Amino acid sequence: MKRRKFIQNASLSSLALVSSSSLIACENKNTDSNDAIVGDLPVPTLPLVVATWNVPNATAAAWKALEEGKSALDAVEAGCRVEEADVKNQSVGKGGLPDRDGNVTLDACIMNKDGDYGAVVYLKDIVHPISVARKVMEKTPHVLMAGEGARQFAISEGHPMENLLTKSSKKAWEEWQKTSEYKPVINIENHDTIGMLAIDKNGDLAGACTTSGLAYKMAGRVGDSPIIGSGLFVDNEIGAATATGLGEEVLKTVGSFLIVELMRQGKSPQAACEEAIRRIVTKNKNHKDFQVGYIAVNKKGEVGAYSIHEWFSFMRYQDSKNENIKSEFFLKTQ
Numbered sequence: 172m173k174r175r176k177f178i179q180n181a182s183l184s185s186l187a188l189v190s191s192s193s194l195i196a197c198e199n200k201n202t203d204s205n206d207a208i209v210g211d212l213p214v215p216t217l218p219l220v221v222a223t224w225n226v227p228n229a230t231a232a233a234w235k236a237l238e239e240g241k242s243a244l245d246a247v248e249a250g251c252r253v254e255e256a257d258v259k260n261q262s263v264g265k266g267g268l269p270d271r272d273g274n275v276t277l278d279a280c281i282m283n284k285d286g287d288y289g290a291v292v293y294l295k296d297i298v299h300p301i302s303v304a305r306k307v308m309e310k311t312p313h314v315l316m317a318g319e320g321a322r323q324f325a326i327s328e329g330h331p332m333e334n335l336l337t338k339s340s341k342k343a344w345e346e347w348q349k350t351s352e353y354k355p356v357i358n359i360e361n362h363d364t365i366g367m368l369a370i371d372k373n374g375d376l377a378g379a380c381t382t383s384g385l386a387y388k389m390a391g392r393v394g395d396s397p398i399i400g401s402g403l404f405v406d407n408e409i410g411a412a413t414a415t416g417l418g419e420e421v422l423k424t425v426g427s428f429l430i431v432e433l434m435r436q437g438k439s440p441q442a443a444c445e446e447a448i449r450r451i452v453t454k455n456k457n458h459k460d461f462q463v464g465y466i467a468v469n470k471k472g473e474v475g476a477y478s479i480h481e482w483f484s485f486m487r488y489q490d491s492k493n494e495n496i497k498s499e500f501f502l503k504t505q
């Protein structure tokens with residue numbers, strides 16, 4: 172049996188861990204990533220789009236925007252919107268798995284080349300939090316809006332209200348209630364929280380991150396994805412990074428900011444992602460029980476990716492090629 176299968180079958184499917192005060196179960200699914208690994212990456216060319224997980228339609232939409240001469244900011248927004256609208260993606264936007272009380276609450280953030288940032292947290296009833304986050308950045312004097320205020324702002328900007336709990340997500344929630352272990356489940360699957368980074372034809376960077384957070388989280392819980400420096404960080408002089416996985420661990424280590432700062436000090440995107448994962452695993456004896464994955468790009472268009480567990484992959488659209496690439500991972504070295 173392949174090691175990957177072994178880990179999935181024997182270890183992770185039923186694991187639970189204690190993180191802060193909650194029990195968190197890791198659900199896992201196969202990724203259908205190809206066999207390329209990060210080390211195989213070619214000499215970088217621009218423009219470039221990368222995204223967490225296997226989201227070819229999202230990176231294709233972002234690439235199309237770049238090809239049309241649009242900015243990296245436009246590209247990452249366009250890419251994230253694809254996953255937000257995809258009801259099959261149960262960890263982003265419409266169709267996202269709800270919290271324990273059956274409410275789908277969304278978190279998103281976006282950063283541009285000037286270091287501007289906009290974010291929404293605990294947003295209900297709005298399909299495209301990434302576009303609301305961009306409007307927070309561009310149209311308000313604020314950077315982060317939450318809950319009902321964010322929802323009212325979205326409505327005032329013309330975003331229609333919709334019920335985000337699809338039949339299948341409702342069914343999954345009802346199933347969960349039967350055993351009601353009352354713990355959030357990490358969504359580890361092909362489609363997950365989407366973190367996307369792009370460099371446009373001018374060499375400018377932008378990034379975006381959008382999620383429905385942990386499935387069956389406590390009502391009011393917010394993860395890393397909408398928080399600057401944790402789920403996403405962009406510095407147009409240096410590079411950008413974004414995260415997926417157990418947000419509590421990313422928040423505690425301010426992972427994306429850390430990666431960009433390590434690149435500033437001369438590390439490659441790959442080495443920087445590895446160091447950010449190392450910070451998490453050294454502090455957590457139970458790191459085998461949860462997943463965190465990072466991707467990063469530097470100004471040159473070099474890419475890095477690293478995760479704790481094997482089954483993390485990312486998309487890279489470069490040289491007109493849209494590829495899903497398997498990430499290197501910490502447990503391989505153990």
Ligand code: SD4
Nearest residue numbers: 364384385394415416418
């Ligand atoms: C969160 N980081 O809310 C997100 C969830 C995620 O793979 O990325 N799941 O903690």
